[in-house]
Amino acid sequence: MLQPVADPAVRTTCPYCGVGCGVLATPDGQGGAAIAGDAEHPANYGRLCSKGSALGETLSLENRLLHPQVDGTRVSWDAALDTVVGKLRAVADEHGPDAIAFYLSGQLLTEDYYVANKLAKGFIGTPHVDTNSRLCMSSAVAAHRRAFGSDTVPGCYEDLDEADLIVLVGSNTAWCHPVLFRRMADAKARRGTKFVVIDPRRTQTAQESDLFLGIRPGTDVALFSGLLVYLSDNGFRDRAFVESHTAGLDGALERARLIAPDAAAVAAATGVPEADIAAFYALFSGTRRVVTAFSQGVNQSAQGTDKGNSIINCHLITGRIGETGMGPFSLTGQPNAMGGREVGGLANMLAAHMHFAPEEVDRVRRFWGAPRIITGEGMKAVALFEAVAKGKIKALWVMGTNPLVSMPRADLIRDALGGLDLYVVSEAVADSDTARGLGKTTVLLPAQGWGEKDGTVTNSERRISRQRRFLDSPGEARPDWAVLAEVGRRLGHGRAFAFDSAAAIFREHAGLSAYENNGTRDFDLGALADLSEAAYDVNLPVQWPIPKRSGPRGAPQGKARLFGDGRFYTFDQRARFVAVQPPGLALAVSEAFPFVLNTGRVRDHWHTMTRTGKSQRLSAHRAVPFVEVHPDDAAAHGLADGGIARLTTAHGEAELEVTVTDTVVPGNVFMPMHWGGAFASRARVGALVRGMPDPVSGQPELKATPAAVAPVAYRARGFLMTRRQVDLPEGWWWARAAITGGWGVQFATQDSSRAVALMVRGLIQSEALAGCELAEYADHARDRYRCAVYDGARLVACLAYAPAAERPDWEAAKALFAAEEPETAERRALLSGRAATASAGPVVCACHGVGADVITATIAAGAGSVETVGAACKAGTNCGSCIPEIRKMLAGQTARAA
């Protein structure tokens, strides 16, 4: 049990990725908080990544949804819920309850998730409850269930500390799970752990590896089938384990041999040199303590489940599971994807790791007292939104997620919303693409954000931690569970939804997990089913399973690892080898769409930026949406680094800044997933991807859509920096980023400098800028224009415009805009575009705000290692997620010096 920390610091959990780091938040009493890592939390032991460190910058109420709205008009909660309940009843009466759907989120707390799931499946009677976790890890879930009979992550983070080989498959861990990557790096330093990275992109993670296998997209199955064959043929089979605890090896091997009979076949399929494949197989076979960690590169695939099983097969044949330092390890994307899986908030689950076997349905029916409980699976995300488009779903309730950015074919979904009788969005942010969607009746319900809500989350190693409240709830925001319970009560289910606290919900959730369990189900929180309110507040974090009689009384013990005893949750307690399908992408490239479009994260942003987009530090690393293109492809298609390109698929298009880099291979392009309509003109990843679903998990393929890319010739580029958010004219390309002291928008336009100057003149006469004064630099003959708006001495806004080839210096202007009242030299610099002082260059270290130029200068001054650079300028000394970049800069500079 943890000791309570000194007031006023509050122990909570980071709201970002599935690592689930402990955070100490010290509220400042003015709506903000100081943020530090929790040294006692077993996920991070005090560390935070750049995103976690900047949480304090994301707490402002700017753009928050603070009051309920019906069709754009503010109403009372009572009126809003009347509308919701009335329309839900009407839809159920007219079209049946299964015309109602819920689309939930891995951002929800377990308690919210639990009540939503219970309401929908138990009492409204619709099976159509799915979640953005479908886009994230449902293939891992399916692979786990096929192999283990349960959705169980066998190992824990400690295994990363204790492994001798870590294989990272489809995971840019250095950027996406930075704190775990630091643990891995520590292991490397301490015990010489080797890293093998398997990814079509040479990511920052790949650049830190001992061996990088740059496979062709979608060929993971060939690589791991080849490994299975190699292990079998070269005497690495753990005969005792395979014979006592598994089934299905022969079938799986037979299929693997067809796919990848030898290293040469694997090389041909994956495009990886045979020698590298041999090196990987030798390393894997010769190292007992091996963890294979996989993430979205595996999951977000039309073949994700098979990819997962091809990995698990290799661990089963060698018996490397359930013991210290080994096992397959799904790195989860979201803070509470695991919690959602636990409550059963997905369309192919019922509740508490129970599915739709008649005895399971009956058990849950009895526990809930829910006679109308559903008896079968509902529609998974892709199908669910297709059903919205087809008019089969008439009422949709979206909670805590932004499908209009993140779902494949998002443009279709946006258009389809118009057919809904009822569209409800429970959301913290007022201007997300999804909150701006419109049904026939649209209800927006203000949700609490991180720091305001109170409940539990589960991280990638099955560890349940508390997210605690340390801020007042703003406006009329309410806990989602309370809203859902109120709807349940208004629908006439008073007893089932009489929850008066998050703890009460957690107790019921834990009770259901233990209900008639007796060790038959992996997910068992029996020891927590009677948790008092006070104990709920302090008794976590803890790993499940944690059955009733685990550990001494008052201090129940969770389990770090499962399956060490060789007992799985299949009917015969044997793990299953899975015979996988041959590798391949769902859609082939064509003449019209010759590129494979890969998607993913950047280091400092999270999902659709509704939170990280508020942080100037996090927005500094990459300020505009971009597409990475190999130099050969760039040359062939006339794309210049920094220019703008139109990326087109059969489903939609985006306009992105070109980054020419050999980290993508020819024929592949990469775009980040983060920029929605609130942050960029045309950069919604969801609009482009086709998202063919995996036949088993239903998870859509988001990382391999055929695409075309072509340059877009804008007349001019520039930026606008303002203290408050402003919109740019229709037809301009733009991308918004938080900057110190306000907002910056980088733009491209076909308008002339004269037209822009005229527009500015018009604006300066508007009421909003009354009393402000315009400073300008205009050279219309050369199509150049810059201006700054002052209210007295206070800089209110500045704009720079130049022919596209010249691109005004954003970094220098950002530094100038940071000053509220710039001095004369700075005012001149704003107009001249020439720095008053040297700019620090693009930010590399987001934690300490250290720019590339500073680091370059530090290296030039003699700093020869990451450590000396850190000692000299602090870069890389906090979260360390920029260390790969620093290392790259070190290498580059050393090479030049040589």
Added chain:
Amino acid sequence: MATSPLDTRVPDARAETGLPRERLVVVGNGMASLRFLERLTEDCRDRFDVTCVGAEPQAAYNRVLLSSLLGGEVDEAACEFRGLDWYAAHGIRLITGAPVTQIDRENALVMVGETHVLPFDKLVLAVGSLPIRLPKPGMDLPGVITFRDLADVAAIRRAAVQHARAIVIGGGLLGLEAAVGLARLGVDTTLLHVMDRLMERQLDHHAAGLVKRAMEARGVRVILQADTDRIEGDGRVERLVLKDGTVLPAELVVMSVGVRPSVGLAQAAGLEIGRGIKVDDRLTTSDPRIFALGECAEHRGLVYGLVEPAYEHAETLARHLAGQPAEYRGTALSTSLKVSGLPVFSAGTVDTPDDAEAIVLSDPGAGLYRKLLLRDGKLIGAVFVGDIAEQGACKGLIRSGDPIENVDDLMFGRLASEPLAA
């Protein structure tokens, strides 16, 4: 301060060269005159017996500082250039407080009233210009003062008692400076200008607006397009009435509507006169023994009212009289000055012609303005307010007509750090 008018000492230095020394008389002891004397004594100190006759009671002083003196920023000592000992040490006979009354070309004599008759071999006219008084009723009332010399400053200061209300007529440089000087003394000051912008010959509207703002920041009320109809008062200035009927009460009116070359003496002597005393490229008047320089001279049809061309005249003439090749070809029209602490520069074309491109930088809040006018890649005009660091380069480019190499350096300053890569 004044040298005795009876001092008839004749320097006797001919023995050194064995040549007869020519008698050189300089009429006027202003800034142009002094610069001429300085250069002349450097170049050929033994060739001439020099006598300099000034109308004002003091030796040449820094007229540019008059407004600062008026405002109390500097004292009289700061306005002094050369002490009497300097003149003496350089063998220059200086006669001050002595207006020249007549030039007798036939006998080569200069008459100074009843006191002096100065024979000359060569004569230099550096008699400057006279302030203009508007031909309007009431201009001769006590309390209407011009602003041209130390005596005017003294008169203005006497009138600028506490709670006095002053009106300055004329929005040229000198008017602006007088107004600021008055405001600094705590006088309620209004500046009237008949045009729609201040300093219209040197500044475009934007720059003039900045200057106006600077004036207002210094406590001066500025009324543009203010056409004075008359000044009224019972034995003394009491009010000024504009054409539009506006009545402005005032105890003091400072007239600063321009100057005209002082040509009376030359005209009476029968020298060729235009707007000023006509001179050729060696500053020689229609009489080869007589030269003119500074504000009284008209060269190639142009009369200059600024110190820079006057100094160029002085240098040219000094070299010429020293027997060195020297030629004056005119001064490119440029102004660089400080309007009560605000640096202002203008050169070449001021208003943008249709066939030219303007590049403009304007930050009124910071008091900054820069305009460059380009035609076919060549600089034809420049107006700077607030920072005039690149004025030298601009003047050079306008004069030479060379293509501009880097317009950004000209616009933003070479001294600023290098442009950053995008």
